[in-house]
Amino acid sequence: MDMNVKKKLGLKEKYALMTRSLGWETSYEPMDAVFPQTRYEGIRIHDWDKWEDPFRLTMDAYWKYQAEKERKLYAIVDAYAQNNGHLGVTDARYINALKIFLSAVPSLEYNAHRGFARLGRELPGVGPQIACQMQAIDEIRHAQTQIHSLSNYNRFYNGFHDWKHMNDRLWYLSVPKSFFEDACTCGPFEFIIAIGFSFEYVLTNLVFVPFISGAAYNGDMGAMTFGFSAQSDEARHMTLGLEVIKFMLEQDPANLPIIQAWIDKWVWRGVRLLSIVAMLMDYMLPKRIMSWKEAWEVYFEENGMALFKDLARYGIKVPDCVELIKKEKDHLSHQAWNAFYTAGKMTNFHTWLPTEEEMDWLSSKYPDTFDRLYRPRFEHYREMEKQGKRFYNTTLPMLCQVCQIPMLFTEADDPTQISYRQVTHQGDKYHFCSDHCQHIFEREPDKYVEAWLPAHQIWQGNCFAEGADPGAPDFDPLKSVLDYWHLVYGRDNLDFEGSEDQKNFAAWRAQATRN
């Protein structure tokens, strides 16, 4: 990189001039009327000038470095596409991980953009305004670069064709969608604790570091480049998240219980959301660097706990859910893959059973649970496949009212029992996957009764193809729901084995190596 480094102002001086002195006290309107959103959550801020931005990044430097990141990223994306890089991935099964990624993540990024753009307007301090504006621009860049990188796959493989449409409708995609919509409908302080602190600081490493390094390991330069490019902004976002929480806690002791409740809620919401990443790492990467459990131990137990130890000085406690999470880490990825394998008629990607060798790897990484609980199940499915009776679930799952994940998790101390909680609120029954989701509901029932649960909506007849007649004698509900999702039965769903993707990849790879 050719960067001219001229010694001008010192970093602190430059930051003071180019950020802090951009703000002013309004005089035509009182400040309270200009920033009306900051009072109703109960957070007390006395002095916005106490805000520190440790990177001291000013807008001129921001544009310079972001432009450099984009140049690098698009050089790699172009080279990868020109060189038919998709044929260099380890195994075409891997591409299914990207279908999940594209249909789930860019929409999250876009909502993060919306949330931070709003905070850039609503928070009164000029320090956080600038930091939130930068983050808003970063987040829309993440959405765009992911879409650009993955559009290359859409030219060759099924299931990528209508990710935005699916994001708004497909059953499992309501999990990430509702997570971010929950955050976006919070007040500004809860949003920044939810996304800036709980999600960015405590959890995004798990999405973008080991999984993206895994993508590189499997030959996917496209995902590697957008993943690491996004994560380079994430390091700044994490630092912002940590500054936010320190700032809020130092401003007034009355802020502590409010913030603690938000951390308890959002760490749990985030952990539930990551169940799918656990499955991507353990079941969908043909070559693996580390298991989900190992990644969890490095990035959550070691790194996240160092953070909570540091925040203890303010009275912040480790969220209660951490006890349960510790127990679930041995089960999560297996239970999630089991759920998707058996729901393989209703997915925008292909599913498969792990090979013998992959099962051996899983049992070496999960010695306490895999052979005892999950291997026998996969062997049973394999037996059924051999007899031509590939097992598919034919009913719709019961969903948790809060995280919207099907009831697939087991009790912490009994892996043979599905964890299931139920609450009656104003005469209606609501169901939850865990104590923690139940408690989140009980704190704000009026919010969560509004949830758009795909399984319920299908039962109510709201998710059939346009003009379909559910009363017609030849009505096929599954086919009609797939139409509504813009999925084609037999092309986009079902087993990887025998799929068009599998055949095309094999044929194209053969063409790449001989005449």
Added chain:
Amino acid sequence: MSKVFIALQANEDSRCIVDAIVADNPEATVNLQPAMVKIDMPGRLVIRRTSIEERLGRDFDLQEVQVHLISLSGHVDETEDELTLSWDR
């Protein structure tokens, strides 16, 4: 003492950055993973501009680290000369 870490994309510039970090933080452990390098350090990690400049053979603005950065942990403090990550305050 809790560990801090910094993870960088594996490329030509970051090779010099990693060498500089290791020279200035002898207790650091370097972890090579596909396409990335993760450096762990108990308590406190310091990145010095001059150490990077010596190895790159050109002027370097510490904010350029942002281009190669993947992730980090700890409290950040950045000046023209040093970028510090630490849990002790």
